[in-house]
Amino acid sequence: MDYDHFFNAALDTLHQERRYRVFVTLEKDAARFPHATRQTPTGTSDVVIWCSNDYLGMSMHPDTIGAMVDTARQMGVGAGGTRNISGTSGPIVALERALADLHRKESALVFTSGYVSNETGIATLAKLLPDCLLLSDEWNHNSMIQGVRRSGAEKAVFRHNDLEHLEDLLKAAGRERPKMIVFESVYSMDGDVSPIHAVCDLADKYNALTYIDEVHAVGIYGERGGGYSEEVGAQDRLDIIEATLAKGFGCIGGYLAAKSSIIDAVRSNAHGFIFTTALPPAVAAAAAASVTHLMNSNTERLAQRKQVQRTKEVLVKAGLPVRKNPTHIVPVIIGDAERTKLASDLLLDDHGIYVQPINYPTVPRGTERLRITPTPFHSDELIDQLADALVAVWGKLGLPLHAPQEDA
Numbered sequence: 001m002d003y004d005h006f007f008n009a010a011l012d013t014l015h016q017e018r019r020y021r022v023f024v025t026l027e028k029d030a031a032r033f034p035h036a037t038r039q040t041p042t043g044t045s046d047v048v049i050w051c052s053n054d055y056l057g058m059s060m061h062p063d064t065i066g067a068m069v070d071t072a073r074q075m076g077v078g079a080g081g082t083r084n085i086s087g088t089s090g091p092i093v094a095l096e097r098a099l100a101d102l103h104r105k106e107s108a109l110v111f112t113s114g115y116v117s118n119e120t121g122i123a124t125l126a127k128l129l130p131d132c133l134l135l136s137d138e139w140n141h142n143s144m145i146q147g148v149r150r151s152g153a154e155k156a157v158f159r160h161n162d163l164e165h166l167e168d169l170l171k172a173a174g175r176e177r178p179k180m181i182v183f184e185s186v187y188s189m190d191g192d193v194s195p196i197h198a199v200c201d202l203a204d205k206y207n208a209l210t211y212i213d214e215v216h217a218v219g220i221y222g223e224r225g226g227g228y229s230e231e232v233g234a235q236d237r238l239d240i241i242e243a244t245l246a247k248g249f250g251c252i253g254g255y256l257a258a259k260s261s262i263i264d265a266v267r268s269n270a271h272g273f274i275f276t277t278a279l280p281p282a283v284a285a286a287a288a289a290s291v292t293h294l295m296n297s298n299t300e301r302l303a304q305r306k307q308v309q310r311t312k313e314v315l316v317k318a319g320l321p322v323r324k325n326p327t328h329i330v331p332v333i334i335g336d337a338e339r340t341k342l343a344s345d346l347l348l349d350d351h352g353i354y355v356q357p358i359n360y361p362t363v364p365r366g367t368e369r370l371r372i373t374p375t376p377f378h379s380d381e382l383i384d385q386l387a388d389a390l391v392a393v394w395g396k397l398g399l400p401l402h403a404p405q406e407d408a
């Protein structure tokens with residue numbers, strides 16, 4: 001059989017649908033972020049990164065680097081086993097304690113990524129609840145969708161942030177049936193937020209568990225970086241908080257925080273927790289240093305907030321189609337895959353600015369975009385350069401600029 005034929009056909013489809021992934025290869029220098037060097041076919045060139053999810057630059061913080069290096073010297077670079085079989089290290093246990101404290105929950109459980117924590121966490125929780133109905137926001141991340149699918153439980157997808165629709169589905173299921181509402185706090189592509197208190201009100205009314213993904217919010221929102229639920233005072237109302245150590249905290253790994261009975265049940269049942277090597281102690285130590293720093297200091301949060309606000313203002317004033325939201329994510333909508341890719345290429349090649357194009361299926365067709373993420377390290381000068389470059393690209397591609405606006 002000609003197996004190559006199948007792979008080549010798949011590649012043709014990816015090219016046709018503009019879903020073929022081309023990676024930008026970066027050499028980063030922690031001291032120079034967001035400046036980096038890009039490898040090109042003919043050599044290297046300088047770029048400014050505008051699409052990193054290391055939102056606060058914590059991957060380069062002296063506390064995180066120091067904790068990682070010191071711990072690696074002492075404990076090595078690998079965990080050496082699964083959590084059950086010699087992989088539970090002091091730094092992981094300390095990290096779990098810090099995360100439970102961060103979210104004011106009894107316990108936390110660390111996984112190898114946020115993706116894994118969602119996929120295995122949701123699947124395991126739903127399997128533990130007989131005849132569970134999972135109520136899932138239509139814009140939930142792929143890791144949650146996969147968790148819902150793998151659970152084998154019945155699912156009911158509600159329209160994005162639509163409380164009436166959610167209530168209809170809850171009502172139809174009745175109070176007695178086990179139910180879990182699965183949703184996010186900050187939705188990463190539009191940067192909009194969910195009505196957490198209102199969802200919790202419905203959960204109370206219809207006797208449902210709440211599971212929230214705070215991946216794009218931890219470290220960034222709340223007085224101690226506990227996420228959007230801390231920002232709006234809803235941490236205590238949520239049953240399970242899931243998040244990542246890889247974005248605001250700048251490391252790698254994911255976790256669940258909840259009451260001890262829930263965490264204990266997941267720990268002994270979740271395949272994605274049991275059958276894989278644990279996070280290395282050095283990574284856990286770095287993550288704990290990052291969490292602890294952001295629990296005690298507002299420096300990075302405030303600096304990021306200021307630069308996000310300025311970026312939004314400058315881009316809106318330049319007439320660029322920025323989608324409004326209350327968060328740190330700055331979506332600039334183009335609306336078709338071809339021109340979004342071209343805009344990204346022109347920014348990179350002509351202006352040394354790296355913003356990855358976001359196309360279908362990550363966002364719905366017709367809303368293809370550039371997703372810009374300012375950090376505390378993007379200076380006023382870099383923001384002005386970004387706006388000038390975007391306006392030049394918009395001109396080159398014949399994309400419409402709005403009349404200059406004052407508000408962002």
Ligand SMILES: Cc1ncc(COP(=O)(O)O)c(C=O)c1O
Pocket residue numbers: 113114115116118141143184188213215216244245246253254
């Ligand atoms: C909403 C959401 N949840 C979960 C994840 C997965 O997190 P991680 O990157 O730690 O695997 C992502 C990743 O981008 C995400 O956007």
